[in-house]
Amino acid sequence: MSLVVVANREPLRQEAGTWVPSVGGLATALLPVLERRGGTWVAWGEKDAEALPLLTHPPGAPRFTVRRLALPAREVAGSYHGMANRTLWPLAHYFLERVEVRRSFYEAYRATNQRFAEAVLEAWRDPAAPVWVHDYHLMLVPALLRATRPRGRIGFFWHIPWPPPEVWQVLPWARQLVEGVLGADLVGLHTPEYVENFLATCRLLTGAAVHGRRVRWQGREIRVEAHPIGIDTARFRQWAAEPRVRERAARIRRTAGSRFVLVGVDRLDYTKGIPERLAAWERLLERYPQWRGQVTLYQIAVPSRTRLASYRQLKRQVDEQVGRINGAFMHDGWLPVRYLYRAFPPRDLTAFYLAADAALITPLRDGMNLVAQEYAWVTENGVLILSSLAGAAAVLPEAVAVNPYDVDGLAEAIHGVLASLADERARQVWDARRAALKKRVAALDVHGWAERFLDSLEAMPAALAGAPPG
């Protein structure tokens, strides 16, 4: 049965005149499903929307189409750069002082969600086909679809943290947004904690009745489930085995010239805890001079949301910290921080994962964090140091858990890991934990993730999907 996927980002991008899948988990997870089932991906054509065809039939996969929405620039400013990135993003990540509450943002968001819903209704020819709506850009879409298709099967997945209702109360339109999501039959989030927070939010803000993990709302029943997303394990395994990737990993170590290599890989976003991580690194070098010259931190940051002043400010802060640390500690060709501010193809990231003795994944909040899984899966000798405030911590309990706000604690944790890696016998304790993490990542594989969500959505009896409970 065909499928309609609705997401802000399109799944394909043009490279040298042909269409290739976009980088990122969602395209990886859903393109094979769409190829198999046929259907439509509805998205905003972010890049040069006017220059691209509004409908793409991907070569080699003629069974599905990409329907690209051309949104007016003013609406994009309010809806995407405003409501999505300056209101909902900081709110969901508990950065309340950064939340901007503006009516114009919400008005634009409503208009954009309406356009998305109309495009979906055009593409949704087979009434039995499920529709799968993604993320915080499109909270109002499920209810807009439900108004026209009372018996349609609608799924919604939320990719970032869902905070408790007290956080949502900051937003004047929180109730309308949650009611928008409740247009779905199945709501998926990454962890049981987010599921509990979602249910509590429904209870408090909408007055809906909650029974277990079901919400009764307007005569319908909505199920709420944890579906932690994973990575494409087969592709990472293949990349990690390629000779040129392994050579690159060896080159990274040679260039560092130190005994140990640490790596951090993030979008440059204030939720990722990069300044705190660098501060911990600086503190460690101050406090434990024995590591100077012995350890190199590669920090890879992908430019992100550079139109927003707060992101440009973060970039300046990180530039300055890196300059200060290198200025204070570099000697004889050793650089304490090697900072790379650009995007890399996944093969290059794989080489960094292979090269690193430990990964520092320390977001202040993160829905899941796929880099943690990528590193745990690829590394052969390494240790994963992971923020307990990332969704990934709930699914990777064998990682070294750290509090990303606690700079002293983080410095001590890194010191402890380095000390154990320097001791031949002590380093063996990591082998069992590494093997356990690999099993966890294998079980989370992204293809299984999509299947499990869709199976659950489609397993609902038609009477339940979109119909009043019996």
Ligand code: ADQ
């Ligand atoms: P993101 O906030 O983007 O995703 P994450 O899950 O870590 O965070 O995914 C980032 C992806 O980008 C990874 O696959 C990584 O390999 C890639 N990447 C990182 N640095 C890169 C670089 N320099 N060059 C190229 N690629 C790079 C949101 C939520 C997450 C949630 C995902 C999926 O914020 O919490 O895990 O969606 O649901």
